[in-house]
Amino acid sequence: MRTIDIFDTTLRDGEQSAGVNLNTVEKIEVAKQLERLGVDVIEAGFPAASKGDFDAVKRIGETVKNISVTGLARASIRDIDAVWESLKTTAEPRLHVFIATSPIHMTHKLKMTPDQVIEKAVETVKYAKKLFPVVQWSAEDAGRTDLNFLVKIMERVIEAGASVINLPDTVGYMTPQKYGEMFRFVRENVPNIDGVKLSAHCHDDLGMATANSLAAIENGADQIEGTINGIGERAGNAALEEVAVALRIREDFYGASTRLKLDEIKKTSALVSKLTGMRVPANKAVVGNNAFAHESGIHQDGMLKEKTTYEIITPELIGVNSTRLVLGKHSGRHAFKNKALELGFDLNEEKLKEAFDTFKDLADKKKEIVDDDLFSILTNKQTEIGEGTGFNLERMQVQYGMDNIPTATIELRDENGDLKQLASTGSGSVEAIYNTIESMLPSPSKLLDYKINSVGGGRDALAEVYVRLEYDGDNTSGRGTAQDVLEASARAYLNAVNRLLQQKATMKEKVAVKAGV
Numbered sequence: 242m243r244t245i246d247i248f249d250t251t252l253r254d255g256e257q258s259a260g261v262n263l264n265t266v267e268k269i270e271v272a273k274q275l276e277r278l279g280v281d282v283i284e285a286g287f288p289a290a291s292k293g294d295f296d297a298v299k300r301i302g303e304t305v306k307n308i309s310v311t312g313l314a315r316a317s318i319r320d321i322d323a324v325w326e327s328l329k330t331t332a333e334p335r336l337h338v339f340i341a342t343s344p345i346h347m348t349h350k351l352k353m354t355p356d357q358v359i360e361k362a363v364e365t366v367k368y369a370k371k372l373f374p375v376v377q378w379s380a381e382d383a384g385r386t387d388l389n390f391l392v393k394i395m396e397r398v399i400e401a402g403a404s405v406i407n408l409p410d411t412v413g414y415m416t417p418q419k420y421g422e423m424f425r426f427v428r429e430n431v432p433n434i435d436g437v438k439l440s441a442h443c444h445d446d447l448g449m450a451t452a453n454s455l456a457a458i459e460n461g462a463d464q465i466e467g468t469i470n471g472i473g474e475r476a477g478n479a480a481l482e483e484v485a486v487a488l489r490i491r492e493d494f495y496g497a498s499t500r501l502k503l504d505e506i507k508k509t510s511a512l513v514s515k516l517t518g519m520r521v522p523a524n525k526a527v528v529g530n531n532a533f534a535h536e537s538g539i540h541q542d543g544m545l546k547e548k549t550t551y552e553i554i555t556p557e558l559i560g561v562n563s564t565r566l567v568l569g570k571h572s573g574r575h576a577f578k579n580k581a582l583e584l585g586f587d588l589n590e591e592k593l594k595e596a597f598d599t600f601k602d603l604a605d606k607k608k609e610i611v612d613d614d615l616f617s618i619l620t621n622k623q624t625e626i627g628e629g630t631g632f633n634l635e636r637m638q639v640q641y642g643m644d645n646i647p648t649a650t651i652e653l654r655d656e657n658g659d660l661k662q663l664a665s666t667g668s669g670s671v672e673a674i675y676n677t678i679e680s681m682l683p684s685p686s687k688l689l690d691y692k693i694n695s696v697g698g699g700r701d702a703l704a705e706v707y708v709r710l711e712y713d714g715d716n717t718s719g720r721g722t723a724q725d726v727l728e729a730s731a732r733a734y735l736n737a738v739n740r741l742l743q744q745k746a747t748m749k750e751k752v753a754v755k756a757g758v
């Protein structure tokens with residue numbers, strides 16, 4: 242049985258999803274869960290892209306100890322240096338450097354001739370190899386690259402020191418047969434390919450990312466790149482959970498496996514979905530809420546007689562807990578702590594106590610507390626912004642009537658502890674709330690996107706609101722959870738503003754430290 246390496250790019254290509262913006266604390270939580278899931282490599286970001294990305298990659302490298310962490314770089318010395326500076330103290334610093342090789346990209350985007358692209362690729366890989374023990378080189382848009390050119394450039398970058406070569410289907414154009422043939426072709430034609438790992442990186446524009454990744458494995462790929470829940474640029478990347486479960490369920494056919502602890506999949510999927518605000522569709526393979534639901538009579542009859550009639554994956558395989566009611570208002574701290582650990586949260590005593598208090602408050606209002614509720618409370622606690630940052634919602638009252646103008650009265654406490662109160666109207670309750678908050682904030686802000694999900698099921702389910710906004714000229718996003726949709730809406734707005742203020746404060750502090758102030 243071959244073992245396939247799993248290269249997770251949720252925090253790099255996944256974060257390139259439109260509207261997704263994770264802060265460093267959230268990225269670290271995802272990285273820790275990816276470590277528990279057992280991925281082999283985490284691509285933590287693109288350090289040259291921004292100070293925030295640089296810091297996140299550095300902090301993840303310092304936090305995650307048992308797996309390799311990498312950062313992405315263009316074929317540019319400045320980008321490579323940024324990855325090195327962010328990862329140089331980690332156990333196995335790894336670089337991922339790329340340049341496009343398709344005629345379309347070379348001509349129109351890079352404005353370089355094929356020979357110039359080879360020269361640039363070789364020069365940068367040689368430079369990188371002096372710093373990094375492992376250099377992964379990617380031929381961006383390999384899927385639309387001339388195969389003979391691909392062979393030529395691969396031979397040269399391997400000579401220069403690349404030991405992992407990735408052949409991305411950057412625009413999701415490939416079919417399984419064509420993508421598989423490309424891997425077979427380079428295996429058979431690149432003269433110095435022995436000992437080099439081949440990696441597949443698929444996008445889902447035509448809905449074939451998982452099938453293409455599996456075809457690459459059939460044809461000699463040693464590593465699969467993808468993201469949790471398949472999030473990513475445009476239609477997303479290959480969903481790692483789909484690839485790993487397909488290999489397990491069809492072991493007979495693929496004869497390959499991964500090192501993933503499959504029973505951590507559901508938890509990882511839920512965390513990524515919650516933090517990114519990208520809800521997993523109910524019918525999504527492996528991790529969708531309906532993936533194990535049997536609705537029709539004939540199917541239910543079959544399931545009752547023999548589960549294998551309609552179930553090829555068991556919920557337990559991916560860590561779905563069939564006992565849904567877990568804790569109630571009579572539960573104590575020990576059971577709560579145990580449950581938190583079982584759900585993968587290792588909070589300090591203070592945060593645990595605060596989470597327990599929130600749980601007790603909720604248990605007073607809600608009939609059943611399910612894992613989803615606890616997961617939401619614990620994730621919010623784990624990733625919350627520190628005290629004293631930005632604005633706190635102290636009180637809110639909303640008046641709504643079909644024949645009245647909706648009015649929101651809000652009391653906010655700012656970071657100096659001062660209380661402010663204001664009332665405004667709007668065409669609906671949420672607009673009234675947002676008009677009031679916007680009038681109370683010191684800088685101009687504008688709502689760009691609003692999404693609402695329910696956590697778990699039932700009429701008393703928690704509401705989770707995601708917003709994207711522009712505040713003081715910068716884009717930011719936030720989420721808020723509450724039993725009431727209006728309170729969740731207000732909290733999400735303030736969370737977005739507070740996240741931005743905290744990010745700016747951290748940057749300012751760093752600049753001051755650097756300047757020795």
Ligand SMILES: CC(=O)SCCNC(=O)CCNC(=O)[C@H](O)C(C)(C)COP(=O)(O)OP(=O)(O)OC[C@H]1O[C@@H](n2cnc3c(N)ncnc32)[C@H](O)[C@@H]1OP(=O)(O)O
Nearest residue numbers: 254287289290291315316317339340341350351381411474
């Ligand atoms: C397929 C992928 O997923 S690729 C990864 C995509 N991820 C990102 O882009 C991360 C976020 N990006 C950023 O923050 C910015 O784009 C930066 C910091 C990387 C670059 O910003 P800018 O310097 O302002 O350049 P901008 O983004 O406008 O254009 C990209 C430039 O990089 C060049 N470029 C693109 N890919 C490569 C490459 N692999 N190697 C070298 N140069 C490259 C382009 O040709 C263009 O160069 P030009 O300015 O000479 O025309």
Ligand SMILES: CC(C)C(=O)C(=O)O
Nearest residue numbers: 339379381382409411
């Ligand atoms: C940077 C590369 C690997 C990429 O994300 C792509 O080509 O899709």
Ligand SMILES: [Mg+2]
Nearest residue numbers: 254411442474
């Ligand atoms: Mg990609």
